[in-house]
Structures are given as C-alpha cells and as structure tokens.
Amino acid sequence: MNILMNARRIRPWEVALTLVVMSLPFVPVGPVKGSYGFVRPAHATESAKVDTSRLVSIGGDVTEIVYALGEEKRLIARDSTSTYPEEAKKLPDVGYMRQLSPEGILAVNPTAIIAVDGSGPPEALAVLRNASVPFETVPQSYDRAGIVKKIETVGAVLGVPDKAKALEDKVSADLDAAISDAAKRPEAERKRVLFVLSAQGGKILASGTGTAADGIIKLAGAVNAVGTFPGYEPLTDEAIIEAKPDVILVMSNGGEHPITNDELLKQPALSLTPAAEKKAVIRMDGLHLLGFGPRTASTVRELNTAIYGG
Template sequence: MAKWWLLLNWLPCLLLVWLPSALLAATPSRVVSVVPHLTELLYEIGAGDKLVAIDEASDYPPEVKTKPKVANYRSINLEAVLAQKPDLILGWRSAQSRMLAPLERLGIPVFYSEPSDFASLATEMRALGSLLGVEKSANAAADRYLARLHALQQRYGQPTGVKVFYQLWYPPLTSVSGHAWPAQAITLCGGINVMANAQLPYPQVDIEQVIRTNPGLILAGSQDPDALSHWQQWQGLDAIKRQQLRLINADELHRFTPRALNAVAQLCQMIRQAEQQTP
C-alpha cells in the first residue's frame, strides 16, 4: 500500500516531466509576428493586444506600424526577437522555417502558417484562436470569412470563358500559375488563368507567350497607373481592343487574410465586365 501511495503522489510530477512542453505552457501573451498576414490575422481574431513586435512589411491595421521591427523579407534579427522575450513566434513555413530554426532550438514555440487555399485560411484562424485563448472571437471571425467566401463562390463560381493574364510585376514579366493565391482567385471568379499550367507558382514569361493566348482581360497587382502601359503596343489583343486592362490592390489580394476577399470580389466584377465585352 505504501508503494502505491508513493506512486500516486509522484505520478503528477512524472506527467509534468513527460508531457510535451507545448501542452504545459501558459497561454502566450508576448507574440512576435514576422510575416504580414499573420500580423493582420492576430487583430482579425481578437488577439492584437498580444503582439509585441513585427516584420517591416506588416502595415495593417495601421496601429501596428509603431511596433518594434525585428525582421524583413530577407532575414530575421534573432537578437532583436529574443529581446522581446516572446512566448510565441508566428512565421511562414516555406519561407522562414530555416531562419526560425535557431529560436525553436532555444525552446521558443513557433506557429507556422501555410494556407493552401481560401477555405484553409479559416482553419488557421481557428487554430490561432485556440492557441492564444481567444477561441470564441476567432471562431466567429472564421465563420464570417467562410460565409463571405461561400457567397462569392455562389455568385461568381460559374465559368465565364474569359481568359485572364495576371501580371504580378514587370520587368521581368512575371505571372501566377494555378497554385498561387491570385490564380485561385481567378478560378473562383469563373475566369481562365492563361498561365495555369506553368510549373512554377510565379513563372517568368515572354510577352509572345501571352500574345499567343490572347487574353480578354489583363490584370496587374499594382496601383501604378502605368503598370500596364507596355501592353498598348499590342493592339491586336482582345484585352486591348476591348479596353480590359485593370489594376487591383495587391496588398489585399496577395495576403492570406479575410481582407483578400475585398480584392476577390473586385476581381470577380472585372471578369464579369470582360465577359460582357465578349462578342
């Protein structure tokens, strides 16, 4: 009996030793985000008050601009991150896992984001909410996002036959394949991405390749009114003949946040307008 009594008294201690540290840690209260869309998601789910530092590209919502900057798109200042004494870091797996590995080895938990499609963003929002102790507000935000996504799919999901070329930047002329976030938006809106079969997510293409596909709509992720001016020399293109050169807010469309649906709705309207111009 004495042995069993000792075992029952020591069992909680043994469990504390063997349980994963992630399960034992308190709800994080000092969060560092080194990618803009995760910075934005924190505020979307109601956990913005936990954010203590950001990367240089994080600019939304506007109040984050006063936070200390500890990273940019090329590198992460590990000393600056450690100075913030974070109990959670938010990063982008495919781009930042190697840079964040030294911090993980120090025992600092990292939440990695890598949404594969529009619906999976809601899953990340719920996971973040659970991790940060804001499940109720996170689930509500995810539900709102999915409801709006479903409404867009119902309204614009039918094929239009409109061929779309998305100019990510120029020069060099770079587009998006069927795997990239903007490309998924084109498909969601019923358009045909003329670069859908490219092997790389963001392929560099020749203008001649685009001319052969003869898109009815050419888009640029830019607010520069001259971003598409170089296409004017190709007057035979349907997009030129029908005046279907359009600009769209890249900060919204390219970021994995509910705000992306603002740009998706705009894109869907552009594709419908191009459809109406088709003979």
C-alpha cells in the same frame, strides 16, 4: 542543409549572434509529444501551453487574423507584409517574412512567434529554434478551407478557440456567398486573367498554378491565362501571345520598380493581347488581393466586379 550543425571553424557573426541569444531571458517550454524542436504546426492541445503575451507575428494574413480576433494587445512586432489594419504599421517591423533576421526578432524579447508557412529562410528559423522561443506555424493554402484553417490555428495558438469559431462562422458565410455569386457565370463567358508579379527589365514574371494569384482568380470566377505551370515563371513572348489574356492583374503596391499601365501594355508581347486592345489592367492592394485572410470575400467581389463590370 545542416548549416548550423556542420562542424567547421566558428565565424565572427556566429559568436555575436550567440551573445545576443544568451542575453535573452529564458522562456521555459515543456516538451511536446511528436514535435521536432520549436518550429511546428500549431494544434489546440499544444498551443494553450505557449506564453503569447509578447507575440511576434509573421505574415500579413496572420497579423490580420490576430486583429480580427481582438487579440492585438499581445503583439509587440510584425513583419513588413503586415500592413492591415493601419494600426499594425505602428508596431516594430522585423523584416520581410521570407528574409527574416533572427537578431531583429530576438531583440524584441518575444515569448512566442507565430508565422505563416513558408516564412524563412531555414537558417533563420534554425537560430530561433536554438534560442528556445516557441515558433508556431500557420498552414497556408489558397482556398476557402485554407482561410478557415488559418483562423482556427491562430485562435488555438492564442488560446481563444471560442473567438476563433465565431470569426470562422462569419468569414465562412461571407466567403460562401461571394464564391457562389462568382461561380454563376457560365464557363464559356469566363475571362482569361494574367497576373503579372514583375515586369522589370521587360521580363514578364507571371503566376501559374498553386499560387495565391491563381487561387483568387479562380474564386473570382475567372481563368488563369497561364495555368499550365506551377509557381511563378518568366514568360517568353510566344507564351504571352498564346495565353491571350483578356485582363492583366497587378498589385497596386508594386515594389521598388512600379510600372504604369501604359508602360505595361507597351511591352512587345503584351501589346498584342486582347487585354492591351481594351486597356484592361486591374490594380489591387497586394495583401488584400493575395492575403487569403478574413477579407477575402470582399476581394472576390471586388475582383469579379473589376473583371466583368457590375
């Protein structure tokens, strides 16, 4: 969608936004071979040229890595998913990573923005690109390799590859040990886990494949009970019953409409599952569970213990 490029009548909000952008200090950025605008994946050879002295971090995992590298002094703002460590909450909040406001970000006068892949919306990124603020993206995948790549990328953007390598080695060793322990459980003994993102209005929105929930369930030595479709989808009663989940997994910080365990298990279809019979509901902090950052090894161990006991 070429929303910003279409020739059409100028709207009042565009004029206001242009004035905001024009009022910001100019931050020169040299051309980067092979790049398209300023929104690009970060590479070590490029990132050394980026001024990160006033950095906005988008994505709880990215912010957590900045702190783990000991480079938090660069941060001037963060998004609403960046809730760890506790000190991060003291930074100005520029909004939810998928509903970013260009005005809010540009108002803090950043020299650079670093965001996990999937941040948006595209229209907001287009405005930031036109404002000439370097916007470095961090690749996202829900596995061991993805975590290591995130650390490498953030370290490259910040110009601290040695610190990043040390953190990579530490995190990798911890992950390998946790994943190896979880993988020892025989396939026949692995429990079926249903991750419920939302149960608002009696509609169960669950996680299929290619999601953070699917990734962490597998790393913890369990089976995604509805691993037959990609992304998140609302489930029919029949699909829930056929899934036969042994465990229901939800985030402890369940948003504006939290639901208790009893309310969840009284949902008509869920009440007929093995999970309801055993009252097996696991609640974990959303960022810890789905962040795929430096603490993921502890997430694997915690989730494995919660599923199987220990």
